[in-house]
Amino acid sequence: MSQKMTRRHLLLGGAATAAVALVKSSFGKTVQIGIPEAALDPTKQVGPLPGVLGTRSPFEHPQRKPSLTSSQTPLQDLYGMITPSDLHFERHHAGVPAIDPHSYELMIHGMVDKPTVFSLADLKRFPSVSRICFVECSGNFRKPDKEDITPQDICGLTSQSEWTGVMLSTLFKEVGVDPKATWFLAEGSDAAVMSRSIPVSKGWEDAMIVYAQNGEAIRPQQGYPARLLLPGWEGNTSIKWLRRIELSDGPFMTREETSKYTEPVKDGKIRQFSFTMDARSIITYPAYPSQLQKGWVEIRGLAWSGRGKVRQVEVSTDAGKTWNAARLQEPVLDKAHTYFRYLWQWNGDTTAIMSRAIDETGYIQPSLEQLITARGPGTGYHLNPVTAWLIKRDGQVVYSPEKWK
Amino acid sequence: MPFWACVAGTVMIACERRSKAMPEHFGYGRPATEKEIAVKAIAIRPDGKGLPAGSGTVQDGAIVYAAKCASCHGGTGVEGPFNVLVAPDTVGAKPFDQSSKRVKAIGNYWPYATTIFDYVRRAMPFNAPGSLSDNEVYSVTAWLLHANKLIGTDAVINAKTLPGIVMPARKYYVTDSRKGGDGPYE
Known part of the structure; x- marks a missing residue:
């Protein structure tokens, strides 16, 4: 069997791969990528043998988003409380x-x-x-x-x-x-x-x-x-x-x-040693660039607080008019991302969906307007506002921009 | 219960407790020598503790700044492209909380002058961090303070004079008092 393995299989761990391409990564390094094959019947071909390191499916491409100073986690591609280390x-x-x-x-x-x-x-x-x-x-x-x-x-x-x-x-x-x-x-x-x-x-x-x-x-x-x-x-x-x-x-x-x-706050003050991260949540599905279809939708997201456990997450599917409790995935841990879910039936109307976290101190995640009113338009760090996603009539889900500054 | 059983039981309980308890000290690691502490302890406190011997002037700082800093921070510290070091504030500039566009720089935002020495010595220039001599760091510090209109042209900056410089933004600094609970989101 192993003698029959081609060089291509060895290089790519034997994944179902129709072609190999060499591409430049964002850091200018040339890397080899496999272009997955779609139509193979996996029951008719023996797959790759055990290897020294596991790999992601060649069909999955979660990627961080680097800038000069940071690289962001693709929250919309993840399903649980743990972030894969890479x-x-x-x-x-x-x-x-x-x-x-x-x-x-x-x-x-x-x-x-x-x-x-x-x-x-x-x-x-x-x-x-x-x-x-x-x-x-x-x-x-x-x-x-x-x-x-x-x-x-x-x-x-x-x-x-x-x-x-x-x-x-x-x-x-x-x-x-x-x-x-x-x-x-x-x-x-x-x-x-x-x-x-x-x-x-x-x-x-x-x-x-x-x-x-x-x-x-x-x-x-x-x-x-x-x-x-x-x-x-x-x-x-x-x-x-x-x-x-x-x-x-x-x-x-x-x-x-x-x-x-440090962040400017009311009356010209500059706030220092603002260590604790206040409670926050965000719906990670559906969110841009999801495309919705009428019917049942499981709204999913993350909530967390630097002051302890998330006590509750509330979801609004009518642009903030009414709020309903989401289900929290156990275990709900101290100072930890908590996964939440809320089942909803979308009838095809334009609306906005959003979530807010409530932590064990009773703190309720604020809107951007509440934060700016309390701190002033020139404030900076430690902004944890409710994020709204706009659902258009055609099912397109987009960010709902808020005016500020 | 016979006396011997009682004693044995007590000893056993005591042993068990000892094995479960954390020792006061594990004895891991090695003593840090005074010499290595002196080399590694580079942090400067706002009261000047930690500042080394040596000194710098605005004139010498101008030469160091032009050679090592200006390419990133601009000829006069205002132009960038990276962090603006000299505030382009006009008279009657709005407080920072009311103006998202007001540029934060050393003269209008930094609360302690000692931070300039500490930061430049540990992290600058970006392409050759830690390469400046203490006198060069004192001189660049002097130039930056002068460019921000905080000291005169003839000022000498050293371990004695630097902590005494009062930074205008200092009076605005407050320590975080957020406590969670029900707002008001301050």
């Missing part, structure tokens, strides 16, 4: 560093009894914990003024993984954090040497140093070989490629917590 959003300030895990070190010093350097192997020896939670960029909102906008465009800077690592509190005990320490600096070893000041209380509460994502080593784009993880807090604070933690009695006022990741 589709996790990406955001960094000076590229992805290449770090040798054997020379990786994390130094913890400052207001501690025992300034200590941990190797990756040291970190892995400590008691470990796994946790499923989202990571979301606080700049995760686009203000499109056109209809052909996907969930990925609007809020693709949120993703969810199962993260495994050591609780930061375990390391705090190990080095003996001074009770007078109130803040710590977390610093990455990328070319921006990204750094943020974090209250020590978050370190004791639920911060982790994680080295695994969805069961395997963390991806380079997510901080390989180890990163800080601050559940529910703006993604920028979960410093990737973590190399240093310095305990201190005040914040350092780094560039990323002063000139960036």
